[in-house]
Amino acid sequence: MKIPAREWNKLLEWLVRNAHPLAGENCRISRRSSGTMIMPEARAFRFRHPWQVTPAWNADTKSWWATVRPGFVNGTDPTIDGVPITATPAPWLGLPFDEISGPPPKFFADLGVRDPDEGFRTGGSTGVQIVDESWRDDFRPAARRLAKCDVSLSVARAALDGAPTAQDAGATGQNIEWTPSINTGLLDSRGARPVLQASAAFSPPKTPSLMDRLMGTASDPQEDAILIATVYLLSPANFDGPINGSWTPYIKGACFWNLAHAPRVAKLGDATPIRLATGLAGGMFDGFFNQLLAPGNDAADRIAGAMASQSSEGRFWTV
């Protein structure tokens, strides 16, 4: 029996048309002698969150810089050195790295970063450091160095300061008045727009203690700040020299969503003096406030309540 060429070719045409796969959109085809493998393109979806920090080595300035994916505070885009992060071209944030001291995070210790003090221990009561022979280079990964830099966000706000004043109330003792004063220095110079900044080690503004505030010995911070991310730089193995472009950056994000921010008090003009009467002699604020702030003292609760309502410390939250 013969098979006509027409039938033969018809089958081939059919096979090519229907059983010969070609790569279309998002498709990858791999032909092998055993068959053809059809796969979706391995392009996993990545949600690029706000505040994503992308560091890069600048060969011209020989320093590390970063761009920050725009994030918002109360719907407003922050600035970097006065330039909005949504501007085109996007501003660069200089990263002032410092090599870490003390034990490194475990992740980096596993990669060979050593505690600068590792291998030494204090010898008894003499305080002399001696080499700890229990560590031997043979059993450790190649040494690497680690540097870090924190990227943070700051919003200026009015601060509430104040100092006590005393007025002699005759035989009954003294009237002590603590009048809040409003400090808008940073707010005036920088404005209310949030600012992105980088430092070797971020430390959030600390609210002074009640005693410090009453005594006027510590100022209310003029900003609220939040950590956005920590950028680590890992050196090549056994690297000796200053930080350069051969180091590998690692990002540890701390904030992944846009933010809202509000200071505690909107109308600082309403701040009113706190008045207290005491039988103590003048010039003894310290002892007087110590007594007032003692645990269980009703006056302490009264003062704490009054000052809390006149504190402008703000809060961040995600939206």
Added chain:
Amino acid sequence: MHTLPPQAEKGKSVRQAWDALVKWARGTAILSGPGVRISRSAGGTTVSFHAPRQSFRGAFRVNVSGGKATVGVGTINGAEPTINGVKIGGEKGKPIPSIILRPAKYDDEGRSWICAVVKVTAAGKIDAAARDAITIVQTDHPTKVLEDGRPVAPLAMLRRADPKGTDFGELYQVAFFNLNMWGTGTDARFFFAP
């Protein structure tokens, strides 16, 4: 299950083997499964996979196209905002509503905001009885409260590369979640949080 092609055997009819081969070949056709699109031509069958869906879209997803902005479904205190009286997620028999972007509603820096504006009662609560209790507007400042005292939640920001340009600019999403609003009462402060 598809089997291996039939083998020709000595002594058997060629026609029979050929017919078996044709039958087998028809079983090799590439068919589309879920998420797969195929189109056939003389050169072969083109296989395409639907683009992987974004796994996270979030609430209030703003889209800008043709000078108009639409806002994806989202709620404030469980209520869905409206545009021209139609819920932002759409209503039966009505097209998805959109707001017309106004080139004048940009600040000096070339920024404009798509916001949800809430109508509140004297007690500072959402005026749930009003059909337009929460509406979508375009503003030229990232305000917290409109001049008439209505609190504002920014949903997205538009930024022109050139502040003096006439384009609508690049879109940045601000809100990603459904929101809750609460006020502090007498001092007319309002807060939005997921």
